[in-house]
Amino acid sequence: GGEAGLGRMAEPLEIVAAAEAILKPGARPLAGHHVLVTSGPTHEPIDPVRYIANRSSGKQGHAIAAAAASAGARVTLVSGPVTIADPAGATTVHVETARQMLEAVEAALPADIAIMAAAVADWRAAEESDAKLKKDGTGTVAPLPLVQNPDILATLGRHHTLRPDLVIGFAAETNDLKAHAEAKLRSKGADWILANDVSPETGVMGGDDNTIHLVTTSGVEAWPKMTKTEVAARLVERIADRLGKSGSGA
Incomplete structure (x- = not known):
């Protein structure tokens, strides 16, 4: 049957997820909850061959x-362009641009928990050129007016009718980490912000490790350096703790 059909081996990550579910049947604290996650960068076209992007790998999301x-959660993952495999157990929606990501996020609502881990481009070209923009040899600076992209985290945080019970954002910063994260918590209407230093020397962007500061209205909690898989596990534990204390995501 080629790449699909009876007799084909399932994807390795799917096998691992199934084995984990069998071996840890009681460890499903998010069962019955819909979790919406965004991941990766966005690509904002300039012309048919160029785009505005960033170095996000999607590994954390x-x-x-x-x-x-x-x-145990029902997971919808909205992913920008990445080179890693879709995670097992999640329904993955692939998008390219910030506007497409916002549309996919809104289409996935309602959700109990939203974790906006994608590194969405702040800006896009005001107009995408139909033809490749070429230099003319005069040294003239190419005109490239930019406009702001929609703010997906703020849209969810301030959603009047379908706001998730728990809205979590990321703050990828290169300076004044805690101050920027605390400001983002207030301005975006989020419940939690996971702040991380993405300066080039940290290796966080595209790397396997991360160092998180969890920022809430109660204060700032510094996590030690961990792999991104370990960060994800700790975050799920914290979410489960909140659900257990409140009886819901509120």
């Missing part, structure tokens, strides 16, 4: 989606 699925 995909790890969170996998951890939530392993914890």
Whole structure:
């Protein structure tokens, strides 16, 4: 049957997820909850061959989606362009641009928990050129007016009718980490912000490790350096703790 059909081996990650569910049948604290996750970068077209992007790999968002699925949640992952496999147990929606990501996020509502881990481009070209923009040899600076992309985290945080009970955002910063994260918590209407230093020397963007500061209205909690898989597991544990204390995601 080629790549699909009876007799084909399931994807390795799917086998691992199934084995974990059998071996840890009681460890499903998010069962009955819908978790919405965004991951990866967005690509904002300039012309048919160029785009505005960033160095996000999607590793952290995909790890969170996998951890939530392993914890029993129904997971919708909205992923920008990445080179890693879709996580087992999640329904993955692939998008390219910030506007497409917002549309997919809104289409996935209602959700109990939203974790906006994607590194969405703040800006896009005001107009996408139909033809490749070429230099003319004069040294003239190419005109490239930019406009702001929609703010997906703020849209969810302030949603009047379908706001998830728990809205979690990320703050990828290169300076004044805690101050920027605390400001983002207030301005976006989020419940939690996971702040991380993505300066080039940290290796966080595209790397396997992360160092998180969990920012809430109660204060700032510094997590030690961990793999992104470990960060995802700890985040799911914290979410489960909140659900257990409140009886819901509120």
